[in-house]
Amino acid sequence: MISRFLKSREALLAGAIVLLTILIAIRFPAFVSAANLVRVFNDTSILIILALGQMMVILTRCIDLSMAANLALSGMVVAMLNAAMPGIPVPALIALAIAVGAILGAFNGIFVWKLNIPPIVVTLGTLTIFRGLVFVLSGGAWVNAHQMSDAFKAFPRAVFFGLPVLSWVAIFIVVLMTVLIGRTALGRAFYAVGGNPTAAVYTGIDVGRTRFVAFTLAGALAGLSGYLWISRYAVAYVDIAGGFELDIIAACVIGGISIAGGIGSVGGAVLGALFFGVIKNALPVVNISPFWQLAISGAAIILAVAFNARAERRRGRIILRQSEAAS
Amino acid sequence: MSDTTARAIPDRLESRWTTWLKSWEMLLVGVVVFVFAVNAYASPYFLNAWNLSDATFNFTEKAMIAMAMALLIIAGEIDLSVAAIIALASTLMGLALQYGAGTPELVMIGLGVGLLCGAFNGLLVTGLGLPSIVVTIGTMSLFRGIAYIILGDKAFTGYPADFAFFGQGYVWWVVSFELVLFLFIALIFGVLLHATYFGRMVYAIGNNATGALFSGIRVARVKFILFLLTGLMSGVAAVCLTSRLGSTRPSIAFAWELEVVTMVVLGGVSILGGSGSIPGVVLAALIMGLVTFGFGLANVPGIVMSIFIGMLLIGVIAAPIVWRRLRGESVG
Numbered sequence: 001m002i003s004r005f006l007k008s009r010e011a012l013l014a015g016a017i018v019l020l021t022i023l024i025a026i027r028f029p030a031f032v033s034a035a036n037l038v039r040v041f042n043d044t045s046i047l048i049i050l051a052l053g054q055m056m057v058i059l060t061r062c063i064d065l066s067m068a069a070n071l072a073l074s075g076m077v078v079a080m081l082n083a084a085m086p087g088i089p090v091p092a093l094i095a096l097a098i099a100v101g102a103i104l105g106a107f108n109g110i111f112v113w114k115l116n117i118p119p120i121v122v123t124l125g126t127l128t129i130f131r132g133l134v135f136v137l138s139g140g141a142w143v144n145a146h147q148m149s150d151a152f153k154a155f156p157r158a159v160f161f162g163l164p165v166l167s168w169v170a171i172f173i174v175v176l177m178t179v180l181i182g183r184t185a186l187g188r189a190f191y192a193v194g195g196n197p198t199a200a201v202y203t204g205i206d207v208g209r210t211r212f213v214a215f216t217l218a219g220a221l222a223g224l225s226g227y228l229w230i231s232r233y234a235v236a237y238v239d240i241a242g243g244f245e246l247d248i249i250a251a252c253v254i255g256g257i258s259i260a261g262g263i264g265s266v267g268g269a270v271l272g273a274l275f276f277g278v279i280k281n282a283l284p285v286v287n288i289s290p291f292w293q294l295a296i297s298g299a300a301i302i303l304a305v306a307f308n309a310r311a312e313r314r315r316g317r318i319i320l321r322q323s324e325a326a327s
Numbered sequence: 328m329s330d331t332t333a334r335a336i337p338d339r340l341e342s343r344w345t346t347w348l349k350s351w352e353m354l355l356v357g358v359v360v361f362v363f364a365v366n367a368y369a370s371p372y373f374l375n376a377w378n379l380s381d382a383t384f385n386f387t388e389k390a391m392i393a394m395a396m397a398l399l400i401i402a403g404e405i406d407l408s409v410a411a412i413i414a415l416a417s418t419l420m421g422l423a424l425q426y427g428a429g430t431p432e433l434v435m436i437g438l439g440v441g442l443l444c445g446a447f448n449g450l451l452v453t454g455l456g457l458p459s460i461v462v463t464i465g466t467m468s469l470f471r472g473i474a475y476i477i478l479g480d481k482a483f484t485g486y487p488a489d490f491a492f493f494g495q496g497y498v499w500w501v502v503s504f505e506l507v508l509f510l511f512i513a514l515i516f517g518v519l520l521h522a523t524y525f526g527r528m529v530y531a532i533g534n535n536a537t538g539a540l541f542s543g544i545r546v547a548r549v550k551f552i553l554f555l556l557t558g559l560m561s562g563v564a565a566v567c568l569t570s571r572l573g574s575t576r577p578s579i580a581f582a583w584e585l586e587v588v589t590m591v592v593l594g595g596v597s598i599l600g601g602s603g604s605i606p607g608v609v610l611a612a613l614i615m616g617l618v619t620f621g622f623g624l625a626n627v628p629g630i631v632m633s634i635f636i637g638m639l640l641i642g643v644i645a646a647p648i649v650w651r652r653l654r655g656e657s658v659g
């Protein structure tokens with residue numbers, strides 16, 4: 001089992017992250033101080049949550065381009081509500097953010113399920129619709145820190161056992177997803193639907209409904225992230241998390257989740273997001289301008305996907321490959 | 328994502344006229360007329376030759392890329408890096424300008440960078456057999472990232488006066504150079520897709536790549552050429568846009584890839600590959616240009632327009648499906 005783990009993509013990715021961290025630490029020892037590592041993890045927490053949501057969708061052979069826009073809309077709803085009525089308790093606002101996110105996700109899911117429209121088209125449309133609705137709702141105005149209640153802002157920053165609540169939420173979601181993906185019929189259904197939709201139908205799985213559930217759950221996680229993002233940075237505006245949808249997909253791709261569906265793991269998605277987090281946080285430390293970040297993450301995505309494709313090619317589809325070679 | 332298909336076999340074939348009237352392009356023509364009428368009714372400034380000419384700038388550059396993107400999507404691939412190619416091409420043009428390049432050199436660099444980026448995408452997708460959606464998400468970050476490394480938060484300005492012709496010049500009266508160039512490009516791509524052997528290969532690959540391979544089509548080479556064309560068109564768009572704006576920032580053409588894909592899909596090209604037409608995409612470009620221009624005249628902010636573009640995209644795709652459902656026909 002240990003040797004199988006060592007050969008896995010997760011182990012390789014974890015190794016790459018450790019190596020990267022060691023290289024940075026050789027020049028700048030302060031980077032590996034406990035406090036800084038906690039900060040890196042905390043900075044990456046929201047990306048981890050979103051990558052896990054996206055993972056469910058990608059596993060079922062779909063894609064959700066609207067997650068960042070969903071985050072912005074759900075976050076703006078609770079931020080404006082909090083500004084207008086500071087009396088509403090924070091747990092209620094969090095529940096509302098999750099509910100709004102889930103509804104927006106279900107909206108994507110219903111089009112994919114009932115009308116059979118390709119997910120990339122649906123979420124391309126809802127991406128612009130959600131983002132536009134944020135503008136309509138807020139009138140383009142910002143919700144600033146002084147308009148938010150203290151409890152609203154304090155929740156993700158409160159520290160328990162040395163970690164901020166934001167980090168604990170991410171850890172909680174990781175545990176939840178590990179159980180959901182690995183120990184429930186729904187988790188198996190995600191893999192079955194993405195791996196072979198036709199076979200999934202014959203085993204009694206409703207492909208459309210499974211995809212709908214994946215979109216809804218991903219939306220719920222985007223909604224939760226909406227609250228976390230806005231309360232952590234204590235500001236809400238239209239362009240919040242703009243372009244983040246691609247970071248989420250990139251984290252999944254780096255984490256070895258196959259865009260063709262059916263292949264991937266919770267550990268992979270988490271490590272993919274952490275890889276991003278380490279790079280992002282290390283750049284200023286090693287005195288490289290943040291302008292390099294985009295190019296570095298682009299190169300990382302290309303390398304990761306090239307490597308993944310080779311790993312996948314070696315493993316499966318031997319029969320097909322032989323018959324193709326023979327003909 | 329339809330995994331099972333069931334089609335009713337008609338007891339007699341429809342006449343050519345009925346097929347034509349029921350085509351996606353006719354639906355789009357209807358939408359164009361509708362949008363045009365609403366605009367003309369809503370704003371007294373709409374029916375003015377110069378205003379209408381201005382409206383074309385809303386879509387010409389994106390539509391040039393959409394022509395090549397349509398072929399790529401019909402062949403079952405996608406390129407999300409087109410806007411990043413514009414950014415990189417524009418940045419390198421700006422860099423060359425600092426070293427004293429003149430207008431011909433600038434154009435050469437713009438087109439050359441587009442071709443090189445397209446070749447890079449094509450090599451990764453066809454050479455290594457990687458999924459294009461992921462590859463081009465990667466190269467999208469890479470290309471724009473390089474633009475950011477070169478430019479940082481600065482901008483290149485001071486393009487030569489004669490360079491401005493590509494984006495600001497008029498060929499005849501209100502007819503802009505960009506519009507003429509776009510129509511010329513549309514004509515070429517229309518002929519390429521609908522009247523040549525190459526076009527038939529593109530459809531064949533999109534419908535069944537393995538089948539196409541076994542019928543002797545060099546699938547990888549055709550796909551590589553399509554990536555080259557998409558890169559080249561992004562280069563052309565980079566020249567026009569840079570000339571029109573007269574400056575380069577690394578954030579230039581931000582998020583255009585989504586609008587280009589929207590244009591192509593709205594134009595009736597199946598995102599799953601295998602079907603679609605150039606006239607459809609041209610009409611879709613016209614619709615998007617008219618909608619954004621009409622909203623602009625009505626002082627509607629750009630982001631609100633995007634809601635309607637998004638609804639238009641989903642609505643136009645969903646409407647025929649819902650319609651068939653309501654009439655009780657089976658849906659493929």
